[in-house]
Amino acid sequence: MTDRPTLDDLSAGVPFANRHIGLAAVDQAKMLSTLGYASVDALLSAAVPASIWLDEALNLPAAGTEAGVTAELREYAARNRPMAQMIGLGYYDTVTPPVIRRNVLENPSWYTAYTPYQPEISQGRLEALLTFQTMIEDLTGLPIANASLLDESTAAAEAMTLCRRASKAPKEAAFLVDKDVLPQTRAVVGTRADGLGISVVDADLSQGLPDGHFFGVLLQYPGASGVVRDFEAITATAHERGALVAMAADLLGLTLLRSPGETGADIAVGTSQRFGVPLMYGGPHAGYMSVRDGLQRMLPGRLVGVSKDVDGGPAYRLALQTREQHIRREKATSNICTAQVLLAVIAAFYATWHGPEGLRLIAERTHRYAAVLAAGLRAAGFTVVHESFFDTIQVRTPEAARIVAAAADRGINLRLAGDDLIGIACDETTTADRLREVWAAFGVSDVDIEALDTATADGLPEHLLRTSSYLRHDVFHQHRSETSMMRYLRGLAAKDYGLDRGMIPLGSCTMKLNAAAEMEPISWPEFAGIHPFVPPEQARGYAALIDDLETWLAEATGYDAVSLQPNAGAQGELAGLLAIRAYHDANGGTHRDVCLIPSSAHGTNAASAVMAGMKVVVVRCDDDGNVDLDHLRTTLDQHRDDVAALMITYPSTHGVYEATVADVCAAVHDAGGQVYVDGANLNALLGVAKPGRFGGDVSHLNLHKTFCIPHGGGGPGVGPVAAREHLAPYLPGHPIEPRPGADTVGPVAAAPYGSAGILPISWAYLRLMGPDGLRNATGSAVLAANYLARRLSAHYPVLYTGAGGLVAHECILDLRPITKTTGVTVDDVAKRLIDYGFHAPTMSFPVAGTLMVEPTESENLGELDRFVAAMIAIRAEIDRVGAGHWPADDNPLGNAPHTAATLAEDWTHPYDRQRAVFPPGVTAATKYWPPVRRIDGAYGDRNLVCSCPPPEDFA
Numbered sequence: 001m002t003d004r005p006t007l008d009d010l011s012a013g014v015p016f017a018n019r020h021i022g023l024a025a026v027d028q029a030k031m032l033s034t035l036g037y038a039s040v041d042a043l044l045s046a047a048v049p050a051s052i053w054l055d056e057a058l059n060l061p062a063a064g065t066e067a068g069v070t071a072e073l074r075e076y077a078a079r080n081r082p083m084a085q086m087i088g089l090g091y092y093d094t095v096t097p098p099v100i101r102r103n104v105l106e107n108p109s110w111y112t113a114y115t116p117y118q119p120e121i122s123q124g125r126l127e128a129l130l131t132f133q134t135m136i137e138d139l140t141g142l143p144i145a146n147a148s149l150l151d152e153s154t155a156a157a158e159a160m161t162l163c164r165r166a167s168k169a170p171k172e173a174a175f176l177v178d179k180d181v182l183p184q185t186r187a188v189v190g191t192r193a194d195g196l197g198i199s200v201v202d203a204d205l206s207q208g209l210p211d212g213h214f215f216g217v218l219l220q221y222p223g224a225s226g227v228v229r230d231f232e233a234i235t236a237t238a239h240e241r242g243a244l245v246a247m248a249a250d251l252l253g254l255t256l257l258r259s260p261g262e263t264g265a266d267i268a269v270g271t272s273q274r275f276g277v278p279l280m281y282g283g284p285h286a287g288y289m290s291v292r293d294g295l296q297r298m299l300p301g302r303l304v305g306v307s308k309d310v311d312g313g314p315a316y317r318l319a320l321q322t323r324e325q326h327i328r329r330e331k332a333t334s335n336i337c338t339a340q341v342l343l344a345v346i347a348a349f350y351a352t353w354h355g356p357e358g359l360r361l362i363a364e365r366t367h368r369y370a371a372v373l374a375a376g377l378r379a380a381g382f383t384v385v386h387e388s389f390f391d392t393i394q395v396r397t398p399e400a401a402r403i404v405a406a407a408a409d410r411g412i413n414l415r416l417a418g419d420d421l422i423g424i425a426c427d428e429t430t431t432a433d434r435l436r437e438v439w440a441a442f443g444v445s446d447v448d449i450e451a452l453d454t455a456t457a458d459g460l461p462e463h464l465l466r467t468s469s470y471l472r473h474d475v476f477h478q479h480r481s482e483t484s485m486m487r488y489l490r491g492l493a494a495k496d497y498g499l500d501r502g503m504i505p506l507g508s509c510t511m512k513l514n515a516a517a518e519m520e521p522i523s524w525p526e527f528a529g530i531h532p533f534v535p536p537e538q539a540r541g542y543a544a545l546i547d548d549l550e551t552w553l554a555e556a557t558g559y560d561a562v563s564l565q566p567n568a569g570a571q572g573e574l575a576g577l578l579a580i581r582a583y584h585d586a587n588g589g590t591h592r593d594v595c596l597i598p599s600s601a602h603g604t605n606a607a608s609a610v611m612a613g614m615k616v617v618v619v620r621c622d623d624d625g626n627v628d629l630d631h632l633r634t635t636l637d638q639h640r641d642d643v644a645a646l647m648i649t650y651p652s653t654h655g656v657y658e659a660t661v662a663d664v665c666a667a668v669h670d671a672g673g674q675v676y677v678d679g680a681n682l683n684a685l686l687g688v689a690k691p692g693r694f695g696g697d698v699s700h701l702n703l704h705k706t707f708c709i710p711h712g713g714g715g716p717g718v719g720p721v722a723a724r725e726h727l728a729p730y731l732p733g734h735p736i737e738p739r740p741g742a743d744t745v746g747p748v749a750a751a752p753y754g755s756a757g758i759l760p761i762s763w764a765y766l767r768l769m770g771p772d773g774l775r776n777a778t779g780s781a782v783l784a785a786n787y788l789a790r791r792l793s794a795h796y797p798v799l800y801t802g803a804g805g806l807v808a809h810e811c812i813l814d815l816r817p818i819t820k821t822t823g824v825t826v827d828d829v830a831k832r833l834i835d836y837g838f839h840a841p842t843m844s845f846p847v848a849g850t851l852m853v854e855p856t857e858s859e860n861l862g863e864l865d866r867f868v869a870a871m872i873a874i875r876a877e878i879d880r881v882g883a884g885h886w887p888a889d890d891n892p893l894g895n896a897p898h899t900a901a902t903l904a905e906d907w908t909h910p911y912d913r914q915r916a917v918f919p920p921g922v923t924a925a926t927k928y929w930p931p932v933r934r935i936d937g938a939y940g941d942r943n944l945v946c947s948c949p950p951p952e953d954f955a
């Protein structure tokens with residue numbers, strides 16, 4: 001016997017947790033000694049209240065190796081069966097151009113970036129989003145588009161509420177939905193309408209507008225059946241009767257068909273999926289919305305606009321930010337926060353790559369295949385239902401089920417649209433061989449495709465053919481060669497600051513590592529190529545992965561059931577609140593409609609409550625930032641009979657573990673209310689405490705924070721909702737894939753499993769970390785936050801702390817006293833951090849005039865110390881301004897960020913160039929150069945421009 005390691009030991013290699021967690025053991029020891037704790041556990045037990053402390057380890061599989069976990073994922077992938085997907089219904093096969101897949105989808109410069117709230121370091125993705133908006137505006141023929149929504153169906157639901165706000169129709173007016181709207185869209189619209197008390201009327205609008213009062217009308221163009229109808233007359237009648245018209249339109253179809261704007265529509269919505277974004281079993285994909293002039297200030301979601309920097313050069317930033325809905329809390333009209341930026345960027349680049357001619361060619365080819373397919377079936381005696389279509393045809397035959405099965409045997413999914421009805425959708429990937437296979441499934445052989453092609457007319461109605469041009473801007477014409485495209489993408493990425501450059505210490509956002517091993521599976525065809533409405537036997541791998549993930553998340557949170565459907569945190573909130581309402585309804589509490597929300601809460605909480613039809617009552621916080629228990633008790637007394645829920649974030653958005661959380665939950669339960677624990681901050685809890693155990697009835701989690709799905713510059717996301725047993729029956733359902741027992745609450749997303757395509761990322765994270773790794777991650781995140789708080793507290797007051805003077809996973813630095821005495825603002829510090837090579841912490845949330853810092857477990861001590869040094873150096877600069885050494889209107893802080901171009905100007909500042917661009921700790925070798933100087937947001941809001949500016953502006 002020797003001490004030689006066994007083969008097992010040798011094979012284990014470096015645990016993945018050591019790759020994910022940036023802090024080596026020696027670093028942790030140094031940091032602990034700074035804080036005066038003997039171990040991470042000692043630190044945790046001092047910070048976390050004993051009342052919520054978890055004694056047992058999480059019951060999750062032990063950590064796997066990267067190779068082992070990849071092999072397991074391969075095995076799951078092999079259980080999925082990618083087919084030729086001709087189901088349609090808003091999801092189509094598409095080719096992601098390899099130059100975009102490799103340089104964008106699989107490139108951390110793009111996928112690790114944050115929402116562009118700091119526009120000076122986000123010009124690349126802002127330009128891409130402006131291209132997206134320009135593309136949507138052009139194709140839909142409407143002047144203002146936003147920078148993406150969550151999917152087509154939620155976009156339609158947002159259109160409904162926009163119509164309600166903009167229409168002068170009487171209060172009792174209903175929302176009218178055409179019968180050819182996509183079934184999943186009808187269902188999501190229904191869920192939203194129920195929440196808000198809006199009545200929805202279904203009608204066949206090819207028969208004209210029914211009697212009654214309507215504030216809005218929803219049309220599908222082309223319809224779910226594939227038919228292309230002329231909506232001009234119906235739109236005119238709707239307008240005469242005081243209703244707005246929203247058209248859900250297919251972007252590829254719009255390259256050939258008259259646009260919604262030209263037809264008179266007020267709003268266009270849809271998905272950009274088929275512009276190069278794989279099917280992903282339903283998502284993530286970027287939904288879109290564009291509106292006519294006059295509605296732009298009511299637009300939900302984010303809007304990119306053109307403004308200028310202090311040098312007068314054009315610069316992009318989010319426009320009308322005060323209008324950004326969730327920030328308005330209970331006054332919000334939408335709860336969209338995380339959207340689908342990465343996918344919108346991909347769709348925009350797809351249009352950039354193909355240009356208008358290329359897109360038109362793809363559309364014409366798609367249409368011609370559909371036309372020839374229809375002609376072949378007609379010639380064989382089959383009934384093709386509609387004369388006018390773009391890409392989808394319907395065939396009426398008593399043999400429908402048998403034919404769909406025969407096609408499946410040939411590797412093709414058709415849609416069984418009724419007992420005697422088959423839907424077949426052509427797309428970018430359709431070929432002549434594919435048509436032969438489809439015909440064969442119908443028992444049709446020996447078709448002469450060439451002859452049929454020559455003999456068959458188009459199926460597009462003459463009077464609906466598009467005559468207006470689109471995508472005329474240079475950006476859609478300049479990058480036809482791959483060399484040019486590659487350089488264009490590189491040039492944009494070079495302007496941006498992502499996790500591939502340095503730390504992004506954004507409080508409340510958890511910008512941790514998105515490991516390559518977690519990311520790789522999402523582009524495997526067995527995950528990427530699955531249509532969301534395939535029969536279950538083709539998605540067994542997904543089913544297994546989803547089942548694991550639901551089980552593991554339930555275990556990690558202490559809840560009984562999990563739904564992965566919500567495709568952002570705020571959608572999880574909505575689903576959770578709808579569950580609470582349905583529960584009260586079923587238990588004689590229909591009148592309970594008050595939602596208590598602490599003043600410190602994230603803005604989406606109040607916005608979601610309003611969308612669930614609840615009244616928001618704000619509960620105050622005390623001087624320590626905790627929920628004011630006395631005020632809570634008085635408020636509960638006032639609303640004892642009508643309180644539906646309390647929404648509480650834990651740890652609080654103030655970054656502390658509130659000791660009284662169990663009391664807060666108990667008080668709400670005593671009053672007959674349910675407790676919603678906002679679980680977006682789970683990075684401070686995993687393996688340490690479970691919200692489902694300390695009083696929560698339901699929570700949402702943000703897989704794009706704690707569970708490693710990258711932020712993508714503002715999306716995608718997954719916001720699972722987790723609930724205790726009594727709320728489980730009220731988790732979101734779906735018409736296409738009904739969940740047993742769930743029939744009272746409809747879907748909150750278009751696809752049954754929302755953004756299913758990115759679930760392998762979180763699955764891999766949990767599987768790679770294991771229970772010990774996850775707990776270590778929590779401990780390391782809390783250690784890092786406390787280390788920063790301690791190191792910085794002498795220079796910037798830390799606003800709130802809990803037991804032992806400790807914070808949780810983030811800390812708020814209070815700049816207000818400093819601003820008062822020196823005039824230097826949080827903005828100045830945030831912009832100056834750019835010169836030091838950092839992304840600013842979260843600014844002015846949840847407290848105005850403060851910075852909220854969240855380092856996460858993924859940063860190493862060197863990077864934390866670099867940040868500390870930068871903040872201390874900035875503090876010294878602030879003091880120089882305060883002391884009058886530098887004038888208030890000409891100093892390195894107020895002038896930040898400094899660009900390379902400023903160096904070439906006449907230098908008149910009272911500090912030198914060295915100080916400007918190479919402050920302490922910054923070297924020429926590692927320098928990040930911002931492409932623009934400070935951006936004037938107000939200028940852009942007064943002169944709203946939301947499409948690509950002419951290239952001359954950049955001369």
Ligand SMILES: *Cc1c(COP(=O)(O)O)cnc(C)c1O
Nearest residue numbers: 337338508568569570602680717
């Ligand atoms: C991020 C966050 C949300 C919203 O999540 P989205 O995915 O952006 O909708 C809600 N609550 C808290 C506390 C958050 O940090």
